[in-house]
Amino acid sequence: MSTQYPSALAFLRASRQQEIAALRHLLNSGRLTTEVSHLIHELQRERGASNIWICSAGEEFSDELSRCGRQVARSQERVMALLPSLPEVANDWPASSRLFSAIAIAMQALNEQEVLRQQVRALQLTHTQAMTGFNHIIRQLMHLVFEMVDTASDPGVSRALIAMYSFMQGKELAGQERAVGSAGFAAGHFPPELRQQMLSLIDAQERCFSNFTQFADDETLQCWQSVAQSESDVERLRRIACTLTRPDEQGAAMALRWYQSLSRRIDGLKTVEDRLAHALMQRCRQSISEAEGRGDIGPAEMQQQMKQRAEEPSWSVFFTSYDGQQPHAEPLQADGLAPQLGRSLLTLVQQQSRRLQDQDDELAAMRASIEDRKQIDRAKVLLMRHQGYSEDQAWQTLRKMAMDQNKRMVDIASALLAVASAFTTPAQ
Missing domain, CATH: 1.10.10.10 (Winged helix-like DNA-binding domain superfamily/Winged helix DNA-binding domain)
Known part of the structure; x- marks a missing residue:
């Protein structure tokens, strides 16, 4: 009696079903990436407020600091709700072991933020130490996004993820520039090493945004151009920072002006990041729709x-x-x-x-x-x-x-x- 094996058509159907399952996984990854980007943005806000709080010796941004902490907590809850469930067996979830490792490291970093927050409130940290603490948390979240980019299997989704990751990197460097500039203006001068750090951050941002433009969709690029054209005040303050070598008596006022200008810029960058998140989700759904449209072959x-x-001629x-x-x-x-x-x-x-x-x-x-x-x-x-x-x-x-x-x-x-x-x- 001959053994009955699945037909070629059955395997073709299975291929398409697996493709749709992988795309649905990418859709979930896209949702998680979007929420992680929101969490990073809120942490960047808290880092900026912490800079002013520390540099003003606790005289400025007390209410802002508390508000930022609450926003981070709410955003973190949304991220945690989207994390993949733990698999019961090794093949229950298509994510790689590196992705689960990145999630674990990011969660550990987030668990450390309450201690950091208390130390900032108590003015027990220098500006540099606080920045290092926030940078560490944000870096681990960025690594989590990178792992999601690296596991994407659909070219269109991959392009959207790479564009978003590159832009998030540039935006994070803009946040670090805000922190470094705040410290320099608050002190009233920029020593050579601080000026060099500013220039390096500006240069690194350009590289990230250049990479982003290679992968972003046309609508997002238009949004980016409109944001980039409204940075004249930031450029003026950058020139002041790079030439301010002697103490300035208006340091506190200049620090606040710098913080506000850079915050407006980062908020503008957030609109581009939100547009990237929308494009990512749209691309995920479009890929699923296309795959389902090719779905069952009956x-x-x-x-x-x-x-x-x-009526076609015969061929082989x-x-x-x-x-x-x-x-x-x-x-x-x-x-x-x-x-x-x-x-x-x-x-x-x-x-x-x-x-x-x-x-x-x-x-x-x-x-x-x-x-x-x-x-x-x-x-x-x-x-x-x-x-x-x-x-x-x-x-x-x-x-x-x-x-x-x-x-x-x-x-x-x-x-x-x-x-x-x-x-x-x-x-x-």
Whole structure:
């Protein structure tokens, strides 16, 4: 008695069902990414208010600080509600182990914020220490977003995620610029190291926003251009910061002006970020709709395709084989199927294969860009760990090496990682 196996049509149906399931997972990831971006924005607000609170020795922004703390708590609750449930067995959830690890690290960082908040309120931290604490929490949330970007499998969704991640990076650097500038203006002057930090943050923002423009949709780019054109006051204050070398008696007033101008800019950036979140969700739903539109392949669809091709000339599908001497083409037969039905099914399989291959090609290019970023980040960590550099110093070192050698930064990073033993092996 012959064994009955699933048909090719059954496997094609299963392929589409899996595709839809993966897209629904991406839709959930998109919702989580959106809420994480809101949480990061609220933390950026609290970090900014904390800067003014500390720099004014507790005389400014008391109410604002409390309001920011409440907003962070509400946003955090929404993020927690969207986290994936823990799988009962290994294959219950399509997310990678790295994503669950990133969630765990982000949750641990969020658990530390109450202590940080109390220390800020009690003025037990310097401006730099408070900024470092907030930066750590935000960095872990950004890593969580990065893992969601890295696990996306639909090219359109991947583009939306990469655009959003790149923009979130630039916006976070803008928040750090607000904090550094607030400290400088409050002190009444910008020493050389603070000016250099400002310039580095401005330069890094430009790189992130440039990367964002390569992946964003046209409507978001229009929104971005309108925001970018309204930054004249920020540019004026930046020039003052870069030339203010002696103490200014109006430091407090200038610090408040700087904070307000940069806050308006960051609020403007948030409108672009919200537009990116909308585009991301729209792209997720569109991909699901397209996949469902291609969904089930039933007898009716088969019959319709047979009628459409009834008048077409006969043809064969060929594949290349090798007989030990020369490659040659052989016809692929649809054994057990009527000629028209065989052509219909093979056409569907070919269309599905071509579409998946196109997706793979586009994803490969995107993942290559993400992998370059990982290499550079690993090289930065290497320099920070073994040379005692700050993150900005490590970046500037890699950048100078790349310019001096006329090479890409990722090539310099890869070379450093390849000889990492030179940094870790003790001298004999």
